[in-house]
Amino acid sequence: MALEKSRVNRPLFTPFNIVAGIILIVGLFLTVSRFWGGLGTVTNLDNNNPWGIWIGFDLLCGVALAAGGYVTSAACYIFGLKRFHSAVRPAILTAFLGYALVVFALNFDVGRPWRLPYPLFFSQGTSSLLFEVGLCVFLYLNVLFIEYSPAALEWLGYKKIRNFVVKLTLVLTIFGVVLSTLHQSSLGALFLIAPSKLHPLWYSSYLPVFFFVSSIFAGMSMVIFEGSLAHRFLHHKMDKTHLDESLGVALGFGKAASFVMMGYIATKFIGIASDNNWHYLATGWGLWFLLELIGFVAVPAFLYAVAVRDKNIKLVRIASILAVLGIVLNRLNVSVIAFNWHLPSSARYFPSWKEIGISLFIVTIGIIAYRFIATKMPILHEHPDYKNDH
């Protein structure tokens, strides 16, 4: 009764709904124009710049920021850190939606999206790292779907299937970590083939290692960041366990992320040393590189450390935002900004508003889907029938 009443009284024209509605409508128009007129009508892509923000942001950042799924489930189920248990479901849901949207976004970017199954089932170009990425993303999307499904099955009341799926948790988690290690690193390895196009400060034979290690703290930071968003907007959906454990999750992941980031910075300098690229640090590109590495990795790592020492949840959240921005900056640097650095500025790429519009459209779909699922299904709370069932 009370629930129904609140549903009726909920206003339709909230600021969120208005903004989301506008983005969705514009996005639909852009979608039609993309598929009616081809890539040329909506993008600023050209023959020198075949990959824009749909790859740099939607694919690379999408996959990196969805790393929370494998990081959290590995921490809980493999490393046995049971206190992170309440963070697993939201992280898996984000990862599932993230990967689903990455694949959705690819449909916009590739020329003939209906052929996307070709590399898997028809003509396997096994020498390509993109084949490896495609295979892993396809498999991992399935793994994430199965990992997420217990929440939906509990909601729908299919007890038997749900109990069967829960039994697969460990195998799926290990498989998920294997697949994530592979494709997170391979996304970096994609650029190994073009040493002459990517700026030497970003190009390194360690690119796959950089991408994998940074995906770990990207995932953790994203879990913290989302946790703070959920606290603000979905507080009423959280049960006591979730609320009690959330501080521990944020501080625990903050601590881990901080240390991993320090390791990441170390490998980045090893990368410079192994190619003897020190002299580039004194150039404009060098300053940009240092801004990324110091301003958006070292600073958030230090903030995390201070915050964890003082048990300062607010500072942990600020650090997580900085770290997430740092990941976005890094992925865009490798794929767009420092890529084709040789070209004269007139031949460089800058996204059109329509490309940004499609990217926003896809992110908005993700937020709406998350909100829908988190309000309906047992994500931020445990289903009453399955309490103490882990």
Added chain:
Amino acid sequence: MEKVFYTLHDFMIYSEGITYLLMGGILVFLLLFWLFLTDSDKKKRTF
């Protein structure tokens, strides 16, 4: 039939193709072997 590879690319297409099949097999094998390895533990527990 013996296959002659003139380019590294052709060779990699072939060898990686086998490697990918092998990887699928390895994953299944490791899972089954782990079950085989820990089978006795479970039996003990049921006694």
Added chain:
Amino acid sequence: MGISRRKFLGWMGAALGASTLTGNKIYAASNKQFKGYPDSFGVLHDTTRCIGCRKCEKACNKTNSLPTPSKSFDDLSILDLNRRTDEKAFTVVNRFTPKSDKPAVFVKKQCNHCLEPACASACFVKALKKDKTGAVVYDASLCVGCRYCMIACSFNIPAYEYNNPTSPKVVKCTMCKPKIDKGELPGCVVSCPVEAITFGKRKELIKIAWKRINKYPGHYKEYLYGEHEMGGTNWLYLSKYDFSKIGMSEDLGTTSAPALTSQALGAVPIIVSLWPVLLTGIYAISKQKDILADKELKTAVENTKTALTDEMNDKLSVQKEKMTQEKKSAINFEIKKALEQAKKETEETKEKKQRKNIKDKNIEVIDKS
């Protein structure tokens, strides 16, 4: 679900059998040296001979039935625009002036047909292939349109039909493979009026090029561009000036594209094989710790329990002792009391009897008297 040893060995046998049946001898696997197709063709472009007439561009346009450009091929002002290949032009000629007091240099640009093509190595559907003629050919019926080949190409050659919504293709020079197959020369080669481009077997072209370099010292840079760039290309270039001054990258290195990615690809099966082992190990260790912690907790609880019961029992027995003691004394007291009572009673009855006897005697005495 139990797996018996027999079942497991059976599975293994089946797997091994299947793998030996499909096994194939890999030629040259032990000695990973690939020299390319031995009789592949190529083209030598002598930039010192090129006059920038754009006849090759025109021939290419005609051979590949490309759309007629808005500016005619006789318009030579276009040479200064430093163009690149695109979906309407598979080859372009650009003008460079490396030294302002010396005559300009013209350089033809098209697909270099790498010995180890980066585009083919990058393609995840095998839409691009190195042909035995030397040409790098494209199969549009497989292409998904990911454009990774364009990212991979160090020479910025492949172009894309961005404005084709239904069947966009990657387009680039085919080295006129259809014509070569028929025994004809590529369109551009036939059209060149000054023999600035020479068609032939790549092996022979390298010899010709070095002969020219050695025959005319000073006229050529002592370098054959394409002999080793990115693992070598089937198109080769001669120049009077540094190649970087005529719009060609000198920082490409000699490592071929598949070699650049082979290390990263090689790590994949190792991760697949060892990650599950490592992760299961970590899981087993953390689980073992949990079990041990559980056990410890249980024994600790058990120990406190027994300690508590012992203490309780001790207390109880003391209490019991005390109680029995008290009871005993109480009973003794009662018995004493009862005995005393009995004694008293018997004495009283004795007295009464005596008194009665006396009384009786007295009555007897009275009666007798």
